[in-house]
Amino acid sequence: MSRFITRFAPSPTGYLHRGHAFSALTAHAAARTAGGRFLLRVEDIDLTRRRPEFEAAIYEDLAWLGLGWETPARRQSEHLADYAGALGELEARGLIYRCFRTRKEIAEEIGRAPHGAMEVFRGGPLPAAEEARRLEAGEAFAWRLSLTAAEAALEGFERLTFAEEGEGPNGEHGAIRARPELGGDVVLARKDVGVAYHLAVTFDDALQGVTHVIRGQDLFEATHVQRLLQALFGWPAPTYRHHRLLTGPDGKRYAKRDRAETLRELKAGGMTAAALRRELGVD
Ligand code: GLU
Numbered sequence: 001m002s003r004f005i006t007r008f009a010p011s012p013t014g015y016l017h018r019g020h021a022f023s024a025l026t027a028h029a030a031a032r033t034a035g036g037r038f039l040l041r042v043e044d045i046d047l048t049r050r051r052p053e054f055e056a057a058i059y060e061d062l063a064w065l066g067l068g069w070e071t072p073a074r075r076q077s078e079h080l081a082d083y084a085g086a087l088g089e090l091e092a093r094g095l096i097y098r099c100f101r102t103r104k105e106i107a108e109e110i111g112r113a114p115h116g117a118m119e120v121f122r123g124g125p126l127p128a129a130e131e132a133r134r135l136e137a138g139e140a141f142a143w144r145l146s147l148t149a150a151e152a153a154l155e156g157f158e159r160l161t162f163a164e165e166g167e168g169p170n171g172e173h174g175a176i177r178a179r180p181e182l183g184g185d186v187v188l189a190r191k192d193v194g195v196a197y198h199l200a201v202t203f204d205d206a207l208q209g210v211t212h213v214i215r216g217q218d219l220f221e222a223t224h225v226q227r228l229l230q231a232l233f234g235w236p237a238p239t240y241r242h243h244r245l246l247t248g249p250d251g252k253r254y255a256k257r258d259r260a261e262t263l264r265e266l267k268a269g270g271m272t273a274a275a276l277r278r279e280l281g282v283d
Contacts, residue, residue: 004036006212008062008069009201011043012054015262016061018280019216019246019254025282026243027214028067039208040069044077045193045200061263065273074208076200083195086203086233087143087188095149095232096188097125098141100134120184122147142196143189145225147181154231157181162227165212166241168220178227186225202226206235214241218253246280 008024010016016024031038042058044050055075062069076083090096101109106121124146125131134141151157160178167173188199201222205213213223220242230237245253254260266276277283 004034006214007039009041013049017254017260022280040073042075096143099144100141122185140191142187142191144185163239169217178224180225180228183225202229213238217242
């Protein structure tokens with residue numbers, strides 16, 4: 001068996017729709033072509049939005065599509081202590097800082113920034129006495145990656161690149177220079193759960209030996225900071241294959257928040273998995 005490992009990593013915060021089916025089928029077909037492995041990972045760290053029925057539907061819908069995966073699927077919520085360990089390492093190296101700001105305060109700070117429409121947040125730790133006072137008062141905080149500290153640790157981001165075998169939203173392909181500064185000081189641990197998406201996803205890709213990350217173009221921009229985390233931890237960099245996003249008849253991409261027709265609805269409406277695979281052009 002070749003050393004090709006890819007994964008489909010849905011979040012159980014809604015039912016799967018055509019876009020998910022396309023992504024899962026694409027990754028699955030790539031693993032088959034390469035004689036490699038296909039993993040399913042349930043990214044259920046958003047404890048307020050995840051729901052057991054959405055998770056159950058992931059297994060059911062993927063099986064309906066005709067996909068097989070290695071079991072048991074990794075469920076991120078069962079590994080919070082591992083992510084906390086990784087976060088602790090970053091803390092010990094001075095690469096993260098506590099952020100007590102509320103969403104509203106951050107929006108206001110960004111609004112005051114000299115560049116106007118700046119969307120990224122960069123800050124730093126509070127003065128020690130102020131931080132101690134807030135900790136004492138039991139105020140909640142998130143952990144943010146310090147781009148300034150990360151840049152110093154790596155002596156600049158110039159040599160940070162990733163291989164894109166698919167295509168980013170602007171046709172990016174080939175060796176791409178990672179530009180984590182575009183994302184600002186991202187949150188690596190949310191106030192409520194103690195971890196956040198970028199940390200969990202890179203930790204798991206490394207732990208599971210994922211060699212190829214195959215996912216939608218909507219996550220292309222996330223790769224910049226994910227590549228930075230891999231470099232900081234000394235984890236291998238997977239190859240990326242971002243794929244186009246499916247669009248519906250209205251020309252808009254399918255998304256949970258627009259109530260895109262779910263796979264369950266398609267199935268209930270009499271669609272067969274074979275017909276859907278044909279429609280999506282992946283078999
Ligand atoms: N869990 C993420 C999502 O559902 C995908 C993570 C990834 O593929 O990197 O959007």
